[in-house]
Amino acid sequence: MNIKKYLSIVTGAAFAAISITSCVQKDEWETPPVNCNNKFAATTMTMAAFKAQAPASGYILITNDQIFDGYVVSSDENGNFYKTISFQDKAENPTVGLQMEVDKSSNYADFPVGAHIRINAKGLRLGLDRGTVKIGSVDPTFSIGRIPASLLSRYVSGVCNGNGLEVAALKPLELANLNVAKNEQYINMLVKVPNVQFSSGDILPVNKTFIDYVAGAGTDTDRTLEDASGNNVVLRNSGFFSEGSKLLPKGNGDATFVVSRYNSSWQMLIRKTSDLNFAGARVDSAPPKGGTAIAFSGSFLENFESYSPTNLEVYPKYVNDALVGNRYWQLKTFSNNKYIQLGANSGSGPYVTYFAVPVDFTAASTLKFDVNVGFWNGNALKVYYTTNYTALGDISAATKTDITSFFTIPTAPLSGYGTLTPAGTYNIPASLTGNGYILFEYTGNGSGVTTTLQLDNIQVQP
Template sequence: MKNIYFKATIFSVLSAIALSSCVKSDDYDVPELQCNNRFDAANHKLSDLVSIAKAKPTSSDIIAEDYIVEAYVSSNDESGNIYKIMFLQDKAENPTQGIEIDINGANQYLDFPAGALVRINLKGLIVQVSNKNIKVGIYDPSYPVGRIEPTRLSNYMARVCDGQKPVKVDIVPLEFNSIADALKDDSHINQLIKIKNVQFQEGDLTKNFADDTGTGDRYIVDKAGGSLNLRFSNFATYAKTPISPKYSGSGDITLCLSRYTSTSNPATTSYTNQAYTRGIEDINFSNPRQATGIVGGTDLSYLGAFTEDFESYSVDNALFPKYFNYAYRGNRYWQIKTFSSNKYIQMSANAGTGVFQNLFMVPVDFTAANSLTFRVNVGFYNGDALKVYTTTDYVPGSDISTATLTDITSSFTIPKTPTSGYGTLASAGTYNIPAAVIGKGFIVFKYIGKGTDGTPADPVVTTTIQIDDIKVQ
């Protein structure tokens, strides 16, 4: 036993000395990490694909030589919302070209995360285009472009190395203040973008992000009336998440912009702009809902005394810098009209379809104001179509449903004739503003009408309303 103990002790001491010698020495080497590029340097730019893309590639369009481009991965399929496609762009910031690669498998983020710099060798692949949407894939006679099998993807695509590790950077989305700006000139297809001041359309607020049995189409809208279709897969981790209340407000959203063209007719000029979120964290709708359909209001002044006779505006004008013209329902606005050399504003649901709720909003300093008068006329009366309100808590540019409206219509006389033709502009009466109504606010002239929409059981109200000489004093 003593012998064994002695040998063990000697071994421990020698081991400690050896370990100590290694730690104190400055001669040891740290193994150098190696990351080697699979493909040679790029011999083409991503934008070069535009010139070789075809709507209906044939087998003769399969690229036969090494055709190498570099690009940054801008999409991420980790959440499951982006499925069997990958979006890439030529620059991490301020890109000028984007493409889509079709892959017959998911979880590509494990090998190609967002921000990864990759080289793509298109030898053996085809490049397809429909309405400026550039796609890369295999040749498949049954489709405009076929999907690459995941097991073969490494034959065509690989990460770019900086000598020690694969290159990965932050992708900076292009930012836009409206949907129209994002879609302008078709310049940003297959690129990562951020659109500010948008929200889900009202009809989608009661829905989940995706449908129960398939991809859901949900629409974002902006104040200018722009609309964009968002595609939400029922395989997404947030597919069953309700849009309301957490995402019912307004704000900004980051998207991979895409474009759909029917695969049965890839040469058609008809298409649908659509987009995908990479994850639910791309949606930042923390602000109150904003109004859509508002024009004007760029030069509001809250006054206690003024007269508006509309003579300074051109006929058919609907843009009033001093007032909000708000198409809350329907797509019509109060417009300037003229009769017998006199100008006024007019609204009607005649020959329209569906519901019309259209507000003409006049800013007022209620503390300084005492009364309101205006002249009114109707044409082709078939139902009451005008309401008048005051509000002191409306936030300019917001949805009118968030404001408190006080109905003062009963203070005025609104004609109910003629049922054919037009009457004559006449005083509607005087509303004395209560002393308790103070602060900055708005007088709201609200047109409420309904055109024909195939449901004759509902009353049709298409009465024309004309208003002139709004006077606050």
């Protein structure tokens, strides 16, 4: 190559580079146009019309093109949904929801929350599966099978808005309380309920985490949500929930969740912990009762004969506080004798209830009471004294000294009831002075210790 030819090539290349550079100002290259095409051109029906075909039991096979739209409400990004996609018919004010079984994880990457999707159900099954209407593949083992990952695009496609996948800002359907949410019309829909909090049994005496761990591995865990009206429902969290180690929030506020049912059991599902906005103060759905005529004395006998009617829960001279659960000490009568009673039989969940008796410890020397048990299946009674509890205040914050061992609490009969008998005498130490309370604590569980306790003749002597 001679020098003239070489210079000619170099000059030409330089000129071309200058020409290209001059076409772009400040490194601002033109964005190539997005070529967004909807796989299914148009819907043929509404989701509501499609779902209405589901039989009361079993399933049907969709044999023709049935195309409808939906908006994704679930997300498996944090592990609380597994190989399912829940979606509803509208981004706000939805009327129906559905669940799709898919043999694929990380679905949030393709179909994030709010994704506008279009489904052609031809070749899929539609039916009721374990309490929920679902669509899925033909399966030799299950009535509604998981759609293989390699075939998912045959049935589901995102809807384009000209700039790629259309993702809507969902507005949860606002419901009045948790009982309203337990309705099949809301299954697989995103809802929001106000004035919700975790049950006291989930945060007291130990503040639990979203899931339990066994040998370091997360397990599927139920926690209980309650509202200001006393309604409750299970919040179900997967053992793979990435936020499972977080402590349950103690406050009160709005709960956003996807409504779910497994067979006949309602279990609500969150996508992430921020779905629970519990920044407000807790509402006590079972507040302490009585406590309006507190008088500290070093000499008295309470035999409950002056109270009526049966099942009375309000005693002005004492505090009846259902710290966990909603059961209180109640007035009962047997053989013309009145006493108070509490048990967890036929209950749901844990119960911790206190009966607080005011005492002038400076003037008092002894404490006595009568006790009886029925259908004993575990110890349910403890006795404490405290000097820093304020009537109708937070009894969980009180410093309690356990004096149960000074008394004899029956451990029989296993069936039926015994008789009220003296539990013993506690000699109040001289060092214990000032005003305080004797606390009778009942601890039971509808699925555990359900022993019935009866107390009578609570006596303090100088």
